[in-house]
Amino acid sequence: xxxxxxxxxxxxxxxxxxxxxxxxxxxxxxxxxxxxxxxxxxxxxxxxxxxxxxxxxxxxxxxxxxxxxxxxxxxxxxxxxxxxxxxxxxxxxxxxxxxxxxxxxxxxxxxxxxxxxxxxxxxxxxxxxxxxxxxxxxxxxxxxxxxxxxxxxxxxxxxxxxxxxxxxxxxxxxxxxxxxxxxxxxxxxx
Amino acid sequence: xxxxxxxxxxxxxxxxxxxxxxxxxxxxxxxxxxxxxxxxxxxxxxxxxxxxxxxxxxxxxxxxxxxxxxxxxxxxxxxxxxxxxxxxxxxxxxxxxxxxxxxxxxxxxxxxxxxxxxxxxxxxxxxxxxxxxxxxxxxxxxxxxxxxxxxxxxxxxxxxxxxxxxxxxxxxxxxxxxxxxxxxxxxxxxxx
Numbered sequence: 001x002x003x004x005x006x007x008x009x010x011x012x013x014x015x016x017x018x019x020x021x022x023x024x025x026x027x028x029x030x031x032x033x034x035x036x037x038x039x040x041x042x043x044x045x046x047x048x049x050x051x052x053x054x055x056x057x058x059x060x061x062x063x064x065x066x067x068x069x070x071x072x073x074x075x076x077x078x079x080x081x082x083x084x085x086x087x088x089x090x091x092x093x094x095x096x097x098x099x100x101x102x103x104x105x106x107x108x109x110x111x112x113x114x115x116x117x118x119x120x121x122x123x124x125x126x127x128x129x130x131x132x133x134x135x136x137x138x139x140x141x142x143x144x145x146x147x148x149x150x151x152x153x154x155x156x157x158x159x160x161x162x163x164x165x166x167x168x169x170x171x172x173x174x175x176x177x178x179x180x181x182x183x184x185x186x187x188x189x190x
Numbered sequence: 191x192x193x194x195x196x197x198x199x200x201x202x203x204x205x206x207x208x209x210x211x212x213x214x215x216x217x218x219x220x221x222x223x224x225x226x227x228x229x230x231x232x233x234x235x236x237x238x239x240x241x242x243x244x245x246x247x248x249x250x251x252x253x254x255x256x257x258x259x260x261x262x263x264x265x266x267x268x269x270x271x272x273x274x275x276x277x278x279x280x281x282x283x284x285x286x287x288x289x290x291x292x293x294x295x296x297x298x299x300x301x302x303x304x305x306x307x308x309x310x311x312x313x314x315x316x317x318x319x320x321x322x323x324x325x326x327x328x329x330x331x332x333x334x335x336x337x338x339x340x341x342x343x344x345x346x347x348x349x350x351x352x353x354x355x356x357x358x359x360x361x362x363x364x365x366x367x368x369x370x371x372x373x374x375x376x377x378x379x380x381x382x
Contacts, residue, residue, distance in 0.1 A: 016207065018204070023205055023209060023212070035247075066252055066254045069353075100258040107241065
């Protein structure tokens, strides 16, 4: 009799554990898709697609993004590659600066620092894999394009520019450098 | 009837435990991608496409934008060297060195990653502005009350955390390779 009860209790616990694990995995995998306060949701209302928006940072009054470095000036632009690829450009200053590429679901898929600057400008063309292929198909063998082309794993997301201020007094200058991030539609040849 | 009651109980318990485990996982570092270096914790793949689902879910929930692997790495300490939670009533000395990087910053944040307001309006230190000893070593004193030298004020009572960011570090993609003896120590000096 006790053996029977023990077996029943074990199957009861096993069923509960399996169900708990299933619920847990479903929640964890869905979380990025239902998160309402993720970085993209916080940034999206601040500007239209392809507009460069300077983020208010550096102090506790602007609770924009947690774990943001108060020494970093940040600007971003949203992209929507459904309407075509974009050209991302930013001048490199004398301090550290970087451009990172994010999908709207929290994936960082590429980054460039000021070390990648050519003639003082960091530049890349961002498109969907199909758009990148279309651009490559029109490359001229005689005078190949020098563009750095990045294929985005999702059509929506944002490009973030970070500029380091070496001293608090240089923060305003870092902000004006970050504001020079530009995201413009890039024509695809037909 | 008894079976129905048991099945209902299994469903309720399974749902409850599953949701509790998820709530915990969404507010704590991923067990699959966090390494420990002294008191510092690091999510080595948070800023790459190799991010694991736990880290990704936590980051999406918190709203932070992780540093990309090529930009730098972020280390967060919530305890001192001896594993005691960082407490605003105590005084800490942080130093004397950091792993190699072009620039680094050390800032003080609350448990959710927000800077804490303080009268000195000092939220962190940059490697480029810090006072150092002749051999390049540094000490940052983290305390609620005024301290000489590199003083990082704790603006609010309770627990807090320290964030160390290494920009343009050769360890960007191989953060696990950082020599543990190179991360700064977080030593508790006294407690009021």
